[in-house]
Amino acid sequence: MSQTIVVKIGTSSLTQPETGSLALSTIATLVETLSRLRHQGHRVVLVSSGAVGVGCARLGLTERPRSITLKQAVAAVGQGRLIRVYDDLFSVLQQPIAQVLLTRGDLVQRSSYINVEQTFQELLQLGVIPIVNENDTVAVDELKFGDNDTLSALVASLVKADWLFLLTDVDRLYSADPRSNPDAIPISVVHRLNDLKELQVQIGDRGSTWGTGGMMTKISAAHIATGAGVRTVITDGRTTQNIEKILQGEAIGTQFEPQPRPANARKRWIAHGLVPMGKLFLDEGAVQAIRYAGKSLLAAGIIRVEGEFESQDAIALCDRSGEEFARGIVNYRTVELEKIQGHQSDEIEQILGYSCPETIVHRDNLALMYEA
Template sequence: MPLTIVVKIGTSSLTQPETGLLALSTIASVAETLSQLRREGHRVILVSSGAVGVGCARLGLTERPKAIALKQAVAAVGQGRLMRVYDDLFTTLQQPIAQVLLTRSDLVQRSRYLNILNTFKELLELGVIPVVNENDTVAVEELKFGDNDTLSALVASLVKADWLFLLTDVDRLYTADPRSVPDASAIALVDSIEELNKLQVQTGTQGSQWGTGGMVTKISAARIATTAGVRTVITQGKYPRNIENILQGELIGTHFTPQPEPTSARKRWIAYGLVPAGKLYLDAGAIAAISQGGKSLLAAGIKTVEGQFDTQEAVQLCDSSGNEIARGLVNYSSDELQKIRGYHSREISTILGYVGAETVVHRDNLVLT
């Protein structure tokens, strides 16, 4: 049965750690593996990091730039070089590829979100392997995915993939970094989101010298993907052929079991596609109503409003300590909410002078995080 497979490879796997130069043997192995999967009838998407790392090597920079403008310029140099290498290798294997560069703002507008989905569908129908990266050259900081682990999980969610493979520089998830803690325990299987939330793993937030990821971003990506019903695997980038072995049933790497009842595409868009414009701090009753009762959020349950936003923008719904409970699209602007917070719904028209929605965030536009 044909599968939809998303493979993400990080900078640490694509480049040589000492020099930042491309690890050509690894890239060739990725190309061979993905081309073979295509010949078997599977639909394949590659999410590839490496533009900034390759750009640094091309320009002789000894470390990853921190200034946004310089990073964007370096990414522009590196992205072309990276795609040239991919195109040469895949062309040798008679496998067509396409470059797809995305920014967070492409997922914020529902119409653009659906346009991207349609583009992916057409490319996969044509037998093309889309090679996806964040458009570092134009992405502004507040609209960045931040790392390609998150981007790959959002792409997997978007196309309703069966599998997401996160190829990295370690063979699986450990209770601590095995490179510095020799007796760290390997984790072979994570069965549920609850287990994921409780996972006491000492995860490094930094990636390699040339990359931006780390194990924290991979666990976060697994949370997004499994919520969408996508089976996720963390495995070693040096051995891309392990993907075929895993698909045949071998327990290589760390597997994250997908949720049996995935959240709807619209709710996944609200939860992970949008960038929250503000925060609403809720009382205990409102938190219980939305998290346990599946209810809408009413003005009476809001204690504090933070940020400036308009109606139909995304906001975070938080407890009194600032921990995010849920996200949703608001029916009122921040200015309106400052006036009606804490009041009963029947009092809203008197306070504002016009009839508004009974709910601040309707349950259809609200997703628990």
């Protein structure tokens, strides 16, 4: 059966740890694996890090740049080299590829989100393997994905993928870092992300010397992807043949079970395409009404407002403890909500002095992030 598969490979898997130069044998094996999957009828997307690392090696830099302008310049050098290597290797196997460079801004506007989605669908129907990276050369801090784990999860949601493979420098998720803790327990299946708390999983936030990610970003990516109905796997990036074995049912790596996929494409865009400009903290009644009864958000349920936003901006909806459980498009500005929070809907016009919508976030403009 044909499936849509997104594969993300990190800088630590693509490059030599000592020098930052490309690990060509790993890339060649990855190319062979993805080409076989494509020839079996699967739709395949590759999200590839490595542009900055390759640029550093090309320019003789011994450490990753810290300033955003230098990083952008180095990425511009490295991206061309990286895509040429991919094109040369895929061409040997007669597999066409396409370069897709994205910024978060491409997904924030509904019209551009739909355009990106349609471009991916056209490429996949043509039998092309899109190779995706963040457009580091032009991205600004507030519209950056931050890491390619997050980018790959958003792409997996966008293309309605069946699988997301996060290839990294460990073979699976452990209860602690196996490189420093010999008692670390391997974890094969995660049914819900809350299970990790019960298993007392210790997640470090440091990536490799050349990469930006770490296990924390992979867990965050699993949140996004599984919430969009995508089965997510963390596994070793140096043995890419394992992708095929996992697809055939072998218990390799760590699998995160998918949650029910949101049927509405607009809801997926709200949940995963938009960048929240602020947060609303809600009482238990409002959380229950939104999460389990599909209700709109009313002013009475708001206990705190955080951030500076305008009407029609995206905002995060959080429970009393601060955990985000939904995201929506708000009908009010910050200054207005600070005046009407906790009040009944029929009091709003009197407080503000003008007529306003009854709902703070209408249920049609609201999406749950993932299963609690």
